[in-house]
Amino acid sequence: MNLVDVVVIGSGPAGYTAAIYTSRSNLKTVVFEGYLSGIAGGQLMTTTLVENFPGFSDGVMGQDLMLNMKKQAQRLSVDVLAEDAKSVDLKVHPFIVKGSKTVFQAKTVIIATGASAKRADIPGTSDGEFWQKGVSACAICDGAAPIFRGKEVFVIGGGDSAVEEAIFLTKFAKKVYIVHRREKLRASDIMVKRALSNPKIEVLFNSEVISVLGDKIVTHVVLKTGDSQKEEKREAAGVFFAIGHEPNTAFLNGQLKLNDQGYIIVKAGGTCTSIEGVFAAGDVQDYRYRQAIVAAGSGCMAALDAERWIEEKGIC
């Protein structure tokens, strides 16, 4: 069994940034890139132009950004494995990480497996036809795109993040509909008030988007609305899922402390988890910001924490 200094699980901005830092510090570093479960390269692989990752004056394609990070890591001697990390044993030290083909012993483990935006199973979206062609799961990432400006867009959800995304989208769209299955929003009172008092926002209660239609990009949604549950076709430039995220922590099998929603709990302001020598970075521990550049920053923090831990212990 190979003993390495750092095993990084996950290959989004957090994972690769962590690996770039540890490997450049001469720590033997392996990245489990993922293969079947999750997406190698993380959520940016499913985006198009990324305008807000700093350093690229004209923006950068999400896939190019991630392929660059992978190349950068490999150039700095990171060993990138096209394998899923199937299971970990964090009760022994060195820790054990089992891939589909390879097993490693690791002095430190950095978990950067990200989170997946939940999507409802709606024809035209779940099959991917209009994904990133009007359908999105991140208003902050995609809301400023020209296709939404001055148009009608639909946000699916009823919690705080649905209302936040709707308010955000009013900056660009002509009208924002919040489509919610129930007769009451789950969001906090202040957010509900804000939504209901915003002239650009209309909440469709007891409603559902049942399909998304388009011609290359989204043009319409079909809704079932209100008490009658009558089907209705409406013009739409965008459909934004805001029904939550699922952090990818199942493979941990309960070995790390998670919060109610399954996110890894880290000591605030750092990346220490409930087990010394195990660090978490990126969206798997971040339910607040969920941006690539924040994930990358926390990947660097995890790397420096892991390095210090190997040298000094007792930093967590």
Place this chain on the structure above:
Amino acid sequence: MNLVDVVVIGSGPAGYTAAIYTSRSNLKTVVFEGYLSGIAGGQLMTTTLVENFPGFSDGVMGQDLMLNMKKQAQRLSVDVLAEDAKSVDLKVHPFIVKGSKTVFQAKTVIIATGASAKRADIPGTSDGEFWQKGVSACAICDGAAPIFRGKEVFVIGGGDSAVEEAIFLTKFAKKVYIVHRREKLRASDIMVKRALSNPKIEVLFNSEVISVLGDKIVTHVVLKTGDSQKEEKREAAGVFFAIGHEPNTAFLNGQLKLNDQGYIIVKAGGTCTSIEGVFAAGDVQDYRYRQAIVAAGSGCMAALDAERWIEEKGIC
């Protein structure tokens, strides 16, 4: 007086990332880039090749990275002013930010003025001759450069960070000397033990580097060592300052809570300062990680916090 949504003070990775995010969210955003005090573009402007900013497979020149960020911000309609922010009034709202020429009222202020590494006034370094040609103030950033591999390098300082930097440099250098003016290190016991027991590290007590010599790059240092204070010339490939950092917070005139060392105190895991609506990002609030990518991540966090604060208040 102009009223804007966001005034960003500082133009390093934190400042520009914050501005990119807020402006892309349709918030009217101004950046005080700095002019006389500090360096427009931040500490990266004084580096050469940056290998560890994720997304650039072959690395990127520090100045290019920062010019890209500036262009990116301007393309997204950020107003970048080549002015210092001379003073702020955070006791009124909208806040007031006075530049050398322009005055703004601001709904939110993001402070990203960074920190400056302290340098001793040593011939060959303070006059800049060998800066980034063997002389550095960041081992993590520069230690892996080929010019230090297998060579003798000198760390100036005696605290925890001097010892940490020395240990880090043993990964690359043949021998690392810690040059300390006093007869005892200020570092914590465990770090002192670690330094003294590392065969690649030698601590030179009661010692001083009095000049740095070279031919294009550093080749020697002249030391005054020990009780005799005899001058001595030694081979050296590198000189690393580790005598602390000075966060750039003087212009705040005590209006925000600072820690003992003058760093802005933020609520852990976020960017809220002691005044609602004022946020801090980057090295001006980070004494632990001090890396460009971490600063950029926190700039994004400050932008999202500022946005939420404008919409909802009470998030801090």
